[in-house]
Amino acid sequence: MTSLEGSSVQPLLDISGLNVVYPSRRGNVQAIFDLNLQISPGEFVCALGPSGCGKTTLLGVIAGMIRATTGKVLLEGTTINGPRPDIGFVFQQPTLLPWYSVLDNVLLPIRNLKRPVAEYRAKAEAMVEMVGLARFMHHYPHELSGGMQQRVGLARALIHDPKLLLMDEPFAALDAMTREKMSLELQRIWSETRTTVLFITHSIPEAVFLSDRIIVMSPSPGRIFEDGGNDLLRPRTLQTMADPKFNEYSSRLRSLFQDMTH
16 A cells, blocks of 8 residues: 655645535536545556546646535645646547647647747757657648547646646547556656656556555545555566566456445
């Protein structure tokens, strides 16, 4: 188990007593119940859970797009009460602007933040190169594959050096081989940037491959059912998936889901 209790490391993200309740015609619907979570600087945390358990709601609250009903959500000790520039977001779909080139799509947050674009152009080019798309710098989204578009989305989310990167099932729409390749690429990029990541996924192997730590959310209303560390050696390769410890983690998580949903 991973915990910050007794540690001198201050959490980057600190969530305590989080409840999210949506009003509806049939009465209030509780999406998240008494959720507590701390994430340290530089950690890569994956969140697993059944459909409808509140994973995307949780990301929405952290991103400042959904208001908490009760509880505290702090980033470096300050309350998150709306969208903020030190949080990046990678969506399920790349949501690129079709009339912008790869480079201009990566620079979009800089324009939105009203920062001087010219000062970030060299960095944007370096980000495009880092995600392996240097040859496609001036191509448009319709000229890219789904995996390439998602790489652009990742570069765009990192261009302004966010303290926290939220990723909402970013590889779910990709085919299995592309998904594996993107997991390898994300691990490489994370090892270079060491950005703190909270990554939502439905895929147990994806969570085990990518994470330092895995949180498992219960069926609705969402709460943290289990919070456990992942000590598989890095860097991880496709051969890691044949490691007995990898299979042990994956089998245990599957059993946990069976027990939780019966």
